[in-house]
Amino acid sequence: MSLDFDRDSFEKYLHQTVDIVSELYEEKLNRRVFAGKTPDEVLSAFDELLPESETSVESLLEQVRTDVIGSATMNIGPRYFGYITGGGNQVAIMGDMISSALNQNNLKWHSSPISTEMEKLVIRWISQFIGYPDSAAGAILDGGSTANFNCLAVARKNMADEGVAETGMYGLKPMTIYVSEEGHSSFDKAVDMLGIGKKYLRKIPVNDQFQIETEKLEATIEEDRLAGLNPICVIGIAGTTNTGAIDDLEALADIAIKHGMWYHVDAAYGGPAAAVDSVRSQFSGLEKADSVVINPHKWLYVPFEAACILVKEPVKLRKTFSHLPDYLKSDNADDGRTDMMEYQLPLTKSFKSLKVWMTLKAYGAKRLRETIQSDIDKATYLVELIQKSEDFELLAPVPLSIVCFRYTPQGLSEKQLEKVNQRLISEIETDGRIFLTGTRLNSKTALRVCIINPRTTRKDLGLVLDVIRDIGKELY
Numbered sequence: 001m002s003l004d005f006d007r008d009s010f011e012k013y014l015h016q017t018v019d020i021v022s023e024l025y026e027e028k029l030n031r032r033v034f035a036g037k038t039p040d041e042v043l044s045a046f047d048e049l050l051p052e053s054e055t056s057v058e059s060l061l062e063q064v065r066t067d068v069i070g071s072a073t074m075n076i077g078p079r080y081f082g083y084i085t086g087g088g089n090q091v092a093i094m095g096d097m098i099s100s101a102l103n104q105n106n107l108k109w110h111s112s113p114i115s116t117e118m119e120k121l122v123i124r125w126i127s128q129f130i131g132y133p134d135s136a137a138g139a140i141l142d143g144g145s146t147a148n149f150n151c152l153a154v155a156r157k158n159m160a161d162e163g164v165a166e167t168g169m170y171g172l173k174p175m176t177i178y179v180s181e182e183g184h185s186s187f188d189k190a191v192d193m194l195g196i197g198k199k200y201l202r203k204i205p206v207n208d209q210f211q212i213e214t215e216k217l218e219a220t221i222e223e224d225r226l227a228g229l230n231p232i233c234v235i236g237i238a239g240t241t242n243t244g245a246i247d248d249l250e251a252l253a254d255i256a257i258k259h260g261m262w263y264h265v266d267a268a269y270g271g272p273a274a275a276v277d278s279v280r281s282q283f284s285g286l287e288k289a290d291s292v293v294i295n296p297h298k299w300l301y302v303p304f305e306a307a308c309i310l311v312k313e314p315v316k317l318r319k320t321f322s323h324l325p326d327y328l329k330s331d332n333a334d335d336g337r338t339d340m341m342e343y344q345l346p347l348t349k350s351f352k353s354l355k356v357w358m359t360l361k362a363y364g365a366k367r368l369r370e371t372i373q374s375d376i377d378k379a380t381y382l383v384e385l386i387q388k389s390e391d392f393e394l395l396a397p398v399p400l401s402i403v404c405f406r407y408t409p410q411g412l413s414e415k416q417l418e419k420v421n422q423r424l425i426s427e428i429e430t431d432g433r434i435f436l437t438g439t440r441l442n443s444k445t446a447l448r449v450c451i452i453n454p455r456t457t458r459k460d461l462g463l464v465l466d467v468i469r470d471i472g473k474e475l476y
């Protein structure tokens with residue numbers, strides 16, 4: 001029994017879908033960012049028994065138009081500044097639609113020659129874009145967290161004794177991994193799940209620029225070795241989640257080489273900025289990493305999900321993930337085929353490279369570099385507005401496009417300022433005109449604005465401060 005439509009019906013529904021998408025970009029982009037509904041209110045539009053019978057596609061699409069889009073957070077819009085969430089791009093929407101239509105699965109080369117070869121090409125282009133050796137192997141995964149997990153798995157496999165795959169880590173010296181206190185939480189999860197243990201993820205203090213203290217790092221590695229531990233990996237961050245700080249990647253490379261350790265760089269957010277003249281020098285040393293994570297779904301404007309792992313020596317990536325049961329041995333041609341399943345944890349995977357390839361082709365490296373630069377310029381503009389004001393205070397340097405600051409109306413004590421800024425975070429969400437998130441820096445609550453959406457204008461950034469003032473004045 002077929003589930004397909006006849007051609008006319010299919011075209012009609014596709015047109016209806018196109019209308020929904022263009023309406024989204026024409027009319028809804030500027031609506032309130034957070035829909036302002038409670039969990040029950042969101043669910044109420046959908047909460048019914050598992051449907052036993054069919055629903056007409058017209059009415060289904062109409063429900064998507066109203067209830068699904070009506071409850072979505074408008075992170076494609078110009079006034080979403082939360083987390084490190086990209087706004088996607090319109091060419092990739094077409095790529096995603098075609099990718100779903102084609103439903104490729106590149107677990108093995110013959111199951112999708114095009115998706116496999118395109119993924120390899122995109123990995124090469126992204127390496128070239130950020131100045132990483134283009135002989136690296138890689139894969140496009142779902143997110144930076146999975147990508148960091150995969151890279152630490154590669155580090156562990158290649159730095160551990162040969163038998164680790166068979167016998168696990170029982171009886172081995174505990175392995176230690178080093179990252180700054182600003183390291184992303186995906187490393188905590190990864191060391192937990194890889195059997196290394198959170199205790200052995202050494203969190204090294206940072207300096208006043210939020211960069212890892214390299215002397216403290218080296219001292220800790222030496223202490224750990226003397227204590228009988230096995231230091232296996234140094235992690236550098238090229239754009240921290242909190243403030244966008246970039247570690248001294250050259251110094252970290254030297255330390256990793258000197259101590260015979262794996263060198264991983266988490267460039268999930270900041271990586272694309274390595275292509276931009278004005279900040280490129282800060283990324284010097286990235287090219288020395290054994291592995292790198294860079295997320296096209298953050299600052300390369302690709303819609304979710306697309307996060308790349310790059311591993312300098314392809315054989316080390318393959319050694320980690322290659323496992324061939326009989327049912328996956330059916331494609332034996334010896335003509336240079338690559339089976340992506342040997343380069344990543346997942347087997348089945350969607351055709352993620354299509355939207356990345358279409359993005360890189362449609363806009364070209366030059367325009368992407370210029371767009372990244374304009375995001376950096378907008379962050380600089382917001383910093384200027386903050387510094388010129390009398391009621392805001394910058395809380396961290398801004399090397400890339402994340403601005404951390406707080407509202408500081410005159411006459412309030414430190415305790416009151418804390419309270420006002422903490423309340424501001426949730427009040428801003430409810431208000432819905434802008435969306436930002438908070439964090440803590442040097443024991444102060446910070447409002448955090450991340451600018452990686454080319455739809456954001458300077459006017460939107462002025463509005464950020466106006467909205468905060470507007471809401472903030474009611475909070476003290």
Ligand SMILES: Cc1ncc(COP(=O)(O)O)c(C=O)c1O
Nearest residue numbers: 084143144145184240241268269
């Ligand atoms: C530096 C860094 N690494 C890793 C991640 C995790 O990426 P994802 O959200 O794609 O899992 C993030 C997310 O913001 C990040 O900022």
